Amino acid sequence: MRRIVLYETFERIWHWAQALLIIVLMLTGFEIRGLGIHLFGFQRAVSLHNVLAVALMTLIVFAVFWHITTGEWRQYIPTRKFLREMIGFYLTGIFKGVPHPVKKHRMAKLNPLQRLAYLGFKVLIIPVQATTGALYYFYPNLQHALGWSPSSLWFIAVIHVLGAFGLVAFLVGHVYLTTTGHTPLTNIKAMITGWEDIHDDEYFDEA
Amino acid sequence: MLHPPRKPSLRRVFQALAGLLVLPLALGRAQQPVEPPHRGHGSYTDLHTAKNRRLTADHSKFKILQGPFKDGDGPAVTRACLTCHTKAAEQVMATSHWTWNVAKDGKDGFGKSTHLVNNYCIAIIGGNTESCARCHAGYGFKDKTFDFTRQENVDCLVCHDTTGDYEKEKAGFPNPGIPLAELAQKVGAPTNRNCGACHFFGGGGDATKHGDLDNSILKAPRTLDVHMSKQGAGMDCVDCHTSDAHKIAGPNYVIPADRREEPKYPGESVSRMSCASCHTDSPHQSYILNRHYQKVACQTCHIPAFARGDLPTNLSWDWATAGRLKDGKAYKEKDAKGYETYATKHGEMVWQRDVKPAYVWYNGNLKFLRLTDSFAIPADGKVVLNPPEGSYADPNAKIWPFKFHEGTQPYDTVLNKFVAPYTAGPKGSGAYWGDWNWDVAIKMGMETAELPYSGKYGFVKTSMLWPITHMVAPKEQALACTECHSQKGRLANIPGFYLLGRDRGTGVDALGLGMVLLTILGVGVHGLIRYLHVRH
Numbered sequence: 001m002r003r004i005v006l007y008e009t010f011e012r013i014w015h016w017a018q019a020l021l022i023i024v025l026m027l028t029g030f031e032i033r034g035l036g037i038h039l040f041g042f043q044r045a046v047s048l049h050n051v052l053a054v055a056l057m058t059l060i061v062f063a064v065f066w067h068i069t070t071g072e073w074r075q076y077i078p079t080r081k082f083l084r085e086m087i088g089f090y091l092t093g094i095f096k097g098v099p100h101p102v103k104k105h106r107m108a109k110l111n112p113l114q115r116l117a118y119l120g121f122k123v124l125i126i127p128v129q130a131t132t133g134a135l136y137y138f139y140p141n142l143q144h145a146l147g148w149s150p151s152s153l154w155f156i157a158v159i160h161v162l163g164a165f166g167l168v169a170f171l172v173g174h175v176y177l178t179t180t181g182h183t184p185l186t187n188i189k190a191m192i193t194g195w196e197d198i199h200d201d202e203y204f205d206e207a
Numbered sequence: 208m209l210h211p212p213r214k215p216s217l218r219r220v221f222q223a224l225a226g227l228l229v230l231p232l233a234l235g236r237a238q239q240p241v242e243p244p245h246r247g248h249g250s251y252t253d254l255h256t257a258k259n260r261r262l263t264a265d266h267s268k269f270k271i272l273q274g275p276f277k278d279g280d281g282p283a284v285t286r287a288c289l290t291c292h293t294k295a296a297e298q299v300m301a302t303s304h305w306t307w308n309v310a311k312d313g314k315d316g317f318g319k320s321t322h323l324v325n326n327y328c329i330a331i332i333g334g335n336t337e338s339c340a341r342c343h344a345g346y347g348f349k350d351k352t353f354d355f356t357r358q359e360n361v362d363c364l365v366c367h368d369t370t371g372d373y374e375k376e377k378a379g380f381p382n383p384g385i386p387l388a389e390l391a392q393k394v395g396a397p398t399n400r401n402c403g404a405c406h407f408f409g410g411g412g413d414a415t416k417h418g419d420l421d422n423s424i425l426k427a428p429r430t431l432d433v434h435m436s437k438q439g440a441g442m443d444c445v446d447c448h449t450s451d452a453h454k455i456a457g458p459n460y461v462i463p464a465d466r467r468e469e470p471k472y473p474g475e476s477v478s479r480m481s482c483a484s485c486h487t488d489s490p491h492q493s494y495i496l497n498r499h500y501q502k503v504a505c506q507t508c509h510i511p512a513f514a515r516g517d518l519p520t521n522l523s524w525d526w527a528t529a530g531r532l533k534d535g536k537a538y539k540e541k542d543a544k545g546y547e548t549y550a551t552k553h554g555e556m557v558w559q560r561d562v563k564p565a566y567v568w569y570n571g572n573l574k575f576l577r578l579t580d581s582f583a584i585p586a587d588g589k590v591v592l593n594p595p596e597g598s599y600a601d602p603n604a605k606i607w608p609f610k611f612h613e614g615t616q617p618y619d620t621v622l623n624k625f626v627a628p629y630t631a632g633p634k635g636s637g638a639y640w641g642d643w644n645w646d647v648a649i650k651m652g653m654e655t656a657e658l659p660y661s662g663k664y665g666f667v668k669t670s671m672l673w674p675i676t677h678m679v680a681p682k683e684q685a686l687a688c689t690e691c692h693s694q695k696g697r698l699a700n701i702p703g704f705y706l707l708g709r710d711r712g713t714g715v716d717a718l719g720l721g722m723v724l725l726t727i728l729g730v731g732v733h734g735l736i737r738y739l740h741v742r743h
Contacts, residue, residue: 032707033708034708035716042708043687050495090733096740097740140501140502144501150600157710158715164719165719165720172723172726173729173730176733180737
């Protein structure tokens with residue numbers, strides 16, 4: 001057994017800040033929507049939602065820069081290698097205590113399912129939420145300038161809300177799947193400290 | 208070779224995380240309404256010291272105002288005024304305060320002395336002029352023989368008396384007990400008391416008609432009216448309803464109420480009736496609040512309720528139930544609060560204090576029905592006497608607060624037009640309040656009004672809208688967001704647009720929640736199987 005740095009400092013800050021921002025965005029968003037959450041009060045929830053959205057976008061700009069400059073973006077390139085094995089692992093293997101089919105490596109820390117899920121998150125859900133959010137915020141201006149009909153705001157809102165529910169579902173699945181590591185807390189610990197214990201010494205050579 | 212285990216600098220991580228958190232919170236706080244610095248919105252004392260300082264004449268020094276004037280001889284006072292203010296009467300005569308008539312879109316007859324109809328006292332031209340004219344800015348308006356060209360008939364004192372002792376009686380003549388010379392020496396610019404003498408008493412009594420105008424404004428605490436309260440800005444009506452050659456800005460029949468006016472040439476007198484004239488169109492610190500200005504009138508949020516003073520306003524007046532007699536005599540009934548629920552003269556009535564307005568798209572144009580206009584009774588059986596114009600799509604329209612006044616009133620069932628009954632008169636005159644006979648009262652009224660009448664009348668339900676714009680509350684009392692941004696809020700029934708917090712497609716939420724529940728179910732089952740296997 002040995003320890004490797006799986007998640008860089010920036011990566012961890014980015015991850016947890018993003019998690020926190022998204023969770024508060026969810027809470028404020030659902031409060032504004034009128035889904036029975038009364039944490040901040042409508043006016044504060046609206047202000048907070050808008051400000052946090054800008055904070056999240058800023059954070060994402062930094063994250064994109066980090067991914068490009070470090071080459072870490074390659075971690076998210078989808079692959080079919082081990083895809084079938086991963087699906088099989090989650091469907092049956094995991095119950096029987098079969099070892100994880102994909103070993104983590106500094107340069108390949110995401111399994112093929114993670115790659116797909118996170119890529120979808122990054123190129124689909126976040127852009128859709130950001131775009132519909134911006135359209136929503138600037139709707140009065142757009143309506144004025146482009147003559148948009150009132151029903152287009154309804155449409156923007158529906159997409160934004162469905163995206164939000166999608167994020168909640170993502171969060172549920174994401175948190176659950178963190179428990180599928182060596183022990184239920186292995187993955188979360190790695191995301192907090194950056195270090196992960198690798199239990200298969202022969203498999204990789206970090207040197 | 209392994210890297211030596213680097214100690215992750217947890218403190219640095221924590222600091223960075225905290226920084227990211229604090230930044231948006233700090234920004235979020237900046238968006239919260241903050242008490243703005245006092246920006247000189249004025250005080251009653253400052254305003255009136257300035258107004259007094261500007262005066263160039265002390266009217267008590269004028270010989271011609273020493274009198275004596277004969278008791279009740281208003282025209283004599285006017286003649287005295289006109290010796291200096293030689294063009295004043297001419298100016299007044301050009302205004303609707305004098306003509307009681309307004310032309311609109313090239314059509315005539317939108318005034319009390321012509322064919323305007325309402326669902327309070329209905330109309331004055333069916334022979335009721337003499338008693339209604341106590342609010343005419345003139346002397347002797349009894350009937351249509353009144354000479355509208357005689358300058359001495361203009362009543363200067365009703366608007367310019369500063370003592371508060373002036374009082375008008377039938378046909379607009381002064382109460383004979385009033386010391387006219389004393390009043391004449393103390394004239395000045397109109398204050399709220401002058402305007403209020405008539406405008407607070409529309410519909411026949413204090414607070415009856417408008418809902419946002421009544422006598423309680425004269426001694427209003429700041430919470431009732433930030434502008435007119437002496438604890439507030441201490442303003443007079445004429446500070447917003449500015450005048451130009453005695454023409455006072457404001458007849459609601461023709462002027463869109465929320466149009467910010469700009470002077471077309473230096474020195475032009477422009478009305479300040481629109482809030483934005485003084486407050487600009489972006490007075491809030493919050494960008495989002497300011498943007499509401501596009502579609503929401505300031506009044507909508509800043510006047511949470513009308514008739515917030517001491518007095519109830521009339522919400523319903525059912526003429527069809529008038530005329531019941533007890534032992535052959537007229538009578539009145541009052542409820543526990545002392546509000547009149549029935550009077551033989553008026554019928555059943557509803558009064559209320561502290562009334563939540565109704566909200567309607569409104570671009571400033573109320574399409575008044577006149578006595579000469581025929582109408583069709585809509586499916587709901589209620590004729591709207593002044594339907595407001597406007598919709599979401601109308602760039603000039605905003606959501607406005609209104610007082611809805613409901614009523615039942617007589618109309619000509621053959622011609623489908625409203626009628627002007629003769630109401631105010633003694634027994635034996637044929638007036639409704641004397642003889643309790645609609646047939647005769649309407650016939651006589653329509654004859655006096657010189658309008659066609661088929662001889663057949665019925666009663667129809669009517670509704671009339673009164674824009675609410677006075678009794679602006681302090682900003683702390685402005686509506687909270689959720690008063691409108693909620694499913695059963697004040698705007699629950701305003702059509703034509705998507706409203707955040709109100710319009711929740713339940714299908715969309717169900718779909719989203721379903722998606723989340725399925726995920727929870729999926730991971731739950733998966734986790735349970737894992738757990739059972741581990742135990743096994």
